[in-house]
Amino acid sequence: MASTSLVPKASTWTPPASSPTTPASAAARRINLSPAFITTSSWSSARGEVSLYLNGRLVASRNPTDLGVMAAALNPDQLVRLFLDDDNEWAPARIALFRVYAGPLSATEIRDIYAAPFTSTIGLPKPGFQSSGIVNSASYSAANAITPGGFFSIFGSDLGDDFGDWGQSFVNNIAPRRLNNVRVLVNDQEAFIAFTSSSQINAIAPDNLPDGPVNVVVEYSTLRSTTVATQSRRINPAVFRYTPENSRYLAATANDGSAYIGPPNLFGTNGFLSGLALRPARPGEYVVLYGTGLGPTTPPVPAGQIPPPRTGGYPLSNSSEIRLTLNGQTTSVVPAYSGLSGFPGLHQLVFLVPDISNGDYETVLVVNGT
CATH class of the missing domain: 2.60.40.10 (Immunoglobulins)
Structure with missing residues (x-):
């Protein structure tokens, strides 16, 4: 079972600043491949390296200017995979797979590769x-x-x-x-x-x-x-943890968005996580848990859709059948909120922390007997 950490009441926390926006992924680079050379349309701005794979085996990883030497030894019809890394933490790696040609590519072949450089599946195993x-x-x-x-x-x-x-x-x-x-x-x-x-x-x-x-x-x-x-299964409730594979602590936040809830040194960050405080919950405050599979809402929201703004949100249709316990002590859920968050597929469960002693508490969520 997961635990929620609790400590006595303390001063009010300052609300967090707006979340940073994730930069858009870097544009895919165009590649023209022949047995004698590799050329590109935009390597002048590349900051990373390129790895060359032959039939799934890594041959070398070098600066793009050295790839012509590597490509000279390729044979016609050989499968070649290129791994492009823009050295940008927000940009996904780019991978392309091409078949080596016996001579320079024709204008039509170049246009085809330029149009979809990262979708070839020649020689790849199926999922x-x-x-x-x-x-x-x-x-x-x-x-x-x-x-x-x-x-x-x-x-x-x-x-x-x-x-x-x-x-x-x-x-x-x-x-x-x-x-x-x-x-x-x-x-x-x-x-x-x-x-x-x-x-x-x-x-x-x-x-x-x-x-x-x-x-x-x-x-x-x-x-x-x-x-x-x-x-x-129509209803199969589960609550997210900070690290799903092995963490005993549920992913939770203070209802005002001022802090993450958990032991201050859970991640070795001395009471902070992504710029916010990381602390135990306090009796008398509202805490938000995040889950999925808690069931349909009233009104319903189609799967995969961001819920449009609505006064009162999108509560679960079976909210009266939700029970949350901390070490066996039932705490109120219905007067707060249980339903969709502002995000597709993600439920929120807002509950009032009862007046109990400090410590880690086994937390159990039951929805409609499940």
């Missing part, structure tokens, strides 16, 4: 994962991993090449169904993709899924995984 690799994104449990409108994660291999999230990909406040050329189907319905990498996908399940077995497929470009079965 692979198992039922045990489909889990609830908050609990990391494979039991009833999928909930309509809730977050789930897929762990496997060759799930895609680009590392990145959906930050710049919302259209009309709706999350992307295809991200970094990756698509996930649940019972042939498109999920909403939040994050992709070669080994992990985070997504929001579509609406209208049955309770019971469902089938999951991952598509990367033209590659399609085998169909993998898992379980879906």
Whole structure:
């Protein structure tokens, strides 16, 4: 079970500044490849290195100006993968796979490569994962991993090449169904993709899924995984932790946004996390927990959609059936708020911390008996 840390009341904290905006990803670079040379359209501004792979094996990682020497020894029809890193912490790595030509590329071939330089799948294995690799994104449990409108994660291999999230990909406040050329189907319905990498996908399940077995497929470009079965359940509550794999502390904030809730040295940062205070909760204050899979809301919000502003928010339809306990002591939830946050697939649970002694408290959330 997870714990919430509590200490006596203290002074009011100053509200945080606005969250920083994540810079947009760097533009993809165009690559023209032949057995004798590699040229690019914009290497003059590149700050990073390029790694050259032959048939999946790393050959060298050098400054772009040295790649011509490496390319001279290539043979026609050899598969070549380029890994481009712009040395920018916000920019996802770029990967391209091309077949070596016997001579210079024709104008048509160059145009084709320029139009889609990072979508070739020649020689790549199809995405692979198992039922045990489909889990609830908050609990990391494979039991009833999928909930309509809730977050789930897929762990496997060759799930895609680009590392990145959906930050710049919302259209009309709706999350992307295809991200970094990756698509996930649940019972042939498109999920909403939040994050992709070669080994992990985070997504929001579509609406209208049955309770019971469902089938999951991952598509990367033209590659399609085998169909993998898992379980879906209409309500399967889970609360996010600071580190899902092993942390005993729930991810929580003060209701006024002034602090993260947890032991001050949880991350070795001496009471701060991302510029905010990191401290135990205080009796008499409202604390926010973050979860997924808590069930539908009234009024309903379609899966993958940012909820439009609304007085009173989007409370859970079954909010009267929620119970939260700290070491067995029931605390009030209904008078506060339990429902969607301002983010797709993410629920909030706002509760009043009871007047109890300092310490770590086992926290249990029950929704509709689950």
